[in-house]
Amino acid sequence: MKKIAIASLVMAAASISFAQSTMGDMKGMDMAKKPVVGAQTVHAANGTIKKIDVKAGSVVISHGPVSSLNWPPMTMGFKVKDKDLLAKLAVDKKIDFSFIKEGDDYVVTTVK
Numbered sequence: 001m002k003k004i005a006i007a008s009l010v011m012a013a014a015s016i017s018f019a020q021s022t023m024g025d026m027k028g029m030d031m032a033k034k035p036v037v038g039a040q041t042v043h044a045a046n047g048t049i050k051k052i053d054v055k056a057g058s059v060v061i062s063h064g065p066v067s068s069l070n071w072p073p074m075t076m077g078f079k080v081k082d083k084d085l086l087a088k089l090a091v092d093k094k095i096d097f098s099f100i101k102e103g104d105d106y107v108v109t110t111v112k
Contacts, residue, residue, distance in 0.1 A: 040100040042109065043068045049093045050075060057083045059108065061097070079107045 047063030062075040078099060080086060088111055089095070098110040 040102070041068065042098050042100055044096070044098050046094070046096045049089050049091055049095060051077075052086060052089055052091065054083070054086055057086070059086070059089060061095070061108075063097075076106070079105045081107050081109045085111050 043066050045061075045063040045066045047061040049059055050062050051060035053059070058077055058079050060075060060077045062073075064073050065071060079102075081100075085108060096112040097108050099106050099108045101107070
């Protein structure tokens, strides 16, 4: 019985040692904390409004790079968290905005 207990302790110690040694392999990973809303990461970008769909509560934005997602500049559709945000928007208006991912959608949460 002592041999089993000792073998278990040795295996546990070896596992911990291995896990600690492999953490060094993560040096290139971006481990910086990002702002969060609840458990969601908040992303920020700037762009130009291309289309507004009040009924659907969505906008199409031609935006610059989003470094927190490693996205290049692109044009894409976003839902809006609060349809009252749509009143602040107009086609061809330049904006700074924040967004989160909810399910399969990217959702604008603030607009400046």
